[in-house]
Structure formats: structure tokens, C-alpha cells
Amino acid sequence: MPLRCSTGLKPRRTVIWIIHREVGSMSYLTHLECPKCGKTYDADKPQTLCGCGSPLLARYDLAAIARAVKRDQLKGRVASLWRFRELLPVGDDRDVVTLGEGMTPMLACPRLGQAVGLPKLYIKDEGLNPTGTFKARGAAVGVSKARELGIRTVAMPTAGNAGGAWAAYAAKAGLNMYVVMPIDAPDLAKKECIAAGAVTYLVKGLISDAGKIIGQAARLHGWFDASTLKEPYRIEGKKTMGLEIAEQFEWDLPDAILYPTGGGVGIIGIYKALQEMQAIGWIKEGVRWPKLISVQAEGCSPIVRAYREGKEASDFYSGARTLAAGIRVPKALGDFLVLEAIRRTGGTAIAVTDEEILKAVRLVARTEGMLICPEGAAAVAALPHLVKQGALNAGERVVVLNTGSGLKYPELIAVDLPVLEKDAELEVAAAGERTGDAGSE
Numbered sequence: 001m002p003l004r005c006s007t008g009l010k011p012r013r014t015v016i017w018i019i020h021r022e023v024g025s026m027s028y029l030t031h032l033e034c035p036k037c038g039k040t041y042d043a044d045k046p047q048t049l050c051g052c053g054s055p056l057l058a059r060y061d062l063a064a065i066a067r068a069v070k071r072d073q074l075k076g077r078v079a080s081l082w083r084f085r086e087l088l089p090v091g092d093d094r095d096v097v098t099l100g101e102g103m104t105p106m107l108a109c110p111r112l113g114q115a116v117g118l119p120k121l122y123i124k125d126e127g128l129n130p131t132g133t134f135k136a137r138g139a140a141v142g143v144s145k146a147r148e149l150g151i152r153t154v155a156m157p158t159a160g161n162a163g164g165a166w167a168a169y170a171a172k173a174g175l176n177m178y179v180v181m182p183i184d185a186p187d188l189a190k191k192e193c194i195a196a197g198a199v200t201y202l203v204k205g206l207i208s209d210a211g212k213i214i215g216q217a218a219r220l221h222g223w224f225d226a227s228t229l230k231e232p233y234r235i236e237g238k239k240t241m242g243l244e245i246a247e248q249f250e251w252d253l254p255d256a257i258l259y260p261t262g263g264g265v266g267i268i269g270i271y272k273a274l275q276e277m278q279a280i281g282w283i284k285e286g287v288r289w290p291k292l293i294s295v296q297a298e299g300c301s302p303i304v305r306a307y308r309e310g311k312e313a314s315d316f317y318s319g320a321r322t323l324a325a326g327i328r329v330p331k332a333l334g335d336f337l338v339l340e341a342i343r344r345t346g347g348t349a350i351a352v353t354d355e356e357i358l359k360a361v362r363l364v365a366r367t368e369g370m371l372i373c374p375e376g377a378a379a380v381a382a383l384p385h386l387v388k389q390g391a392l393n394a395g396e397r398v399v400v401l402n403t404g405s406g407l408k409y410p411e412l413i414a415v416d417l418p419v420l421e422k423d424a425e426l427e428v429a430a431a432g433e434r435t436g437d438a439g440s441e
Helices: 062-068 081-087 110-116 135-148 161-173 187-195 207-221 234-238 240-248 265-279 302-308 335-344 354-368 374-389
Strands: 017-019 024-026 029-033 057-060 106-108 121-125 153-157 176-182 199-203 256-260 291-297 348-352 398-402
Touching: 057 234, 062 081, 062 265, 081 135, 081 240, 106 240, 110 121, 110 354, 110 374, 121 240, 121 374, 135 161, 135 234, 153 161, 153 207, 161 176, 161 187, 176 187, 176 207, 187 199, 199 207, 234 240, 234 265, 240 265, 256 265, 256 374, 265 291, 265 335, 291 302, 291 335, 291 374, 302 335, 302 348, 335 348, 348 374, 354 374, 374 398
Parallel strands: 121 398, 153 176, 176 199, 256 291, 256 398, 291 348
Antiparallel strands: 017 024, 029 057, 106 121
């Protein structure tokens, strides 16, 4: 008997039973849907944008998932994002491409919390993913679905880390990969792409310029354009951050989640996860959702500007500049979805300076021993401002998403150390003195 979608639509595909290594599971993906005009698309075929220009979102038979899977059944499953198999779009287990991504730790940060006025502060450290960033989540699911759909060549623009992640997973899957990134993207990201065999180009411009080049090349050569939100399954990997946060808090949701926002896929995904968890009964009706807070850099803050001006979408941000390359996105394709997620959860949007980002890198390392990426540091830098504004208070449990490892950004740490002669007597300095620091003064 065919299953019915929670939306009332009949599934557009036969649901495929699979046996996973750890648990019997199945794909409940039914179709793709445009969040703007409501048009639906076949999930059995490669799709990019809706005809109206909007990104497409994956939809599932949530009613069937609610009957089949209870949250307690997650215990004992594989410690990766694939533990949420029923809420992911890959039907055939043979197409799953994994490097062990997901289930990153939720770390209590009491010393950092004391410093910023939030004693119940946590950092979810996405830097412990394969390839060192949360981009591994979207790459794992996006590449897996691409392989299932028979796609052989993928192309994408990137600010750096997404390209490195997709290149790694494409190599694992045996797919061809083309990447274009800004010439000033982090060197390590360039090297990741090269090492994984991706054909890599640099552009004298921003990620928006790289996107134009990729779009033209994809049309000319028949490649699949996996640009942010032009490919509908990256978001499904990113949404697992929201699923994990709920599980790690034992389904008693935190009060706020801060997300450093460039393309905004993560915040859209977390909001989608909240919607789906409520629909299948993993979080109950009436439970207050976390405030979703978007953090950007002052030198590139289109979402913040649009939020403050009460707009439903952002304008292109001219002259975008920030040392945090991952959030240097002048215009996000899914900006209207980011703004919806912020507003419907009672969140806000805020921008910080590059100087504050560098200070936050240093603060987190010295209080919690974590070397975080500049994008994650932007979210940390926003905390005292949000407390001062009253957007956050000391009684709330607050989660900061650190989206990558600081080890990928060695240029952030200036090294100027004393050099000793072999027989020198050690002159003991106070802790923190005469040592390298984060950034240059």
C-alpha cells in the first residue's frame, strides 16, 4: 500500500527498504518542494532550483516516520549523522559516502561563559568533523545523493572549506570535481582540493564571482552545479546539527543557538530540523524552540542589515570584506529562509568587527583550550553584545556553533618568540607574556 505524506501528497517514489550496518532503516524521502511557490519536484531526478528561482527543500513522509521511529531508538546507533537515517534522503545504503562525520561534542564552557556573562554556555565543536569543518555534513549527504542519482561530475564555487570537504567526499565516491574559489581563500582549503584531486581554479573576486563562473561552466559542460542551495541535499546534512543538539540536551532544547552566517545553510537546516522533530513527536507541542541568532562580520553583513530594516530578503552587499572567509557571502540565495528562521524563533541578527573576532579566538583558547575558526569566533564575539542588549541573559542555556578547527587558520596566530642560547638561563615570564598572540596588534 502506498504511504501518504504528512503534507497530504502521495509519495512520488517507491520507499526503499535497506539494511544498515547498525539498524534496519529506510528512506522516507517523498519529493522536493519550493518554499516560495509550493511547486513540487521528483526526488528521483537531479534537481537544482525551482522555476521561480527559489531553492528546493527535501520533504519526507513525516507521519510514517512518527509511527516507525521513536527517539529512544537512536540509542546504540552509529555515532555519526547517519544515525538519523530516516530523516535523510539517501535510499540505497550502497550509495552512502561517509568519513565518520557528525555527532560532534557539546562542550560546556564555564570559564568562557563567566567571561561573557553566560554561565550556561556551550560550544558544539564542528571542527572535529572530517576535513575539519561542519562542511563535511553537507558534503557527505550531498555527494551520497549525487551518487545515488547517477551524477558523475560535480562543480561548485566555495569560500574554501566547502570545496575541501566536497573534494574529499567526491574522491571517496569516485566522482569528478571542479572547484572555483577566491584567490585569497585560505591556503589550506586550496591544498585540500588539490590533494583530493579536484580540478581547482582561483578567481580575482568573491564567492559570488566564482558562482557565476561555475554556473556558466556547468551549463556548457553538463556538470551538476552544487552551489549553496542550488543543490537541495547539502541542507539535509547540515540539519543534523539541530537533531544532534536536541539529542545531546536530552530533548530539552537550549534557549539560544548562535550560528555564524554566510550562505546560511546551517541555520536553515537547524530550523528545518526543529520543524521535522516536532512533526514526528521527538519534541513536543508547546516546547519553546531555541532562539536562532545569526552572526556576521561588520564588513559583510547583508542578513543583519535586512533584519534591522524589516526586509524579507537581503540586498547584495557591495565591497564585502572580512578575515572570516566563510561568512564573506555578499548575497545568500536562501536569505529569505534565514530571516524567516530568525524571526519565527524570536532570534536576532548581529555583526561584529574583525578585531573582535581575533580577540575571541584568543579568549576561547585561553579559557577553554579550544582553537576555533574565525567564523566560530565571530559568534563568541557577539555574546557580550547580546547580553548587553538583553537578547541573552545569564539564566539561559546558550549554544555557539564553532563551524571549524582553528588549526586550518595558522595565519591567525602571530608567532614572535624569544630564542635561547643552548646554555641560557630561562627567564620566567608571566603567563601569556612574550608569546605569540592571536592576530597582530
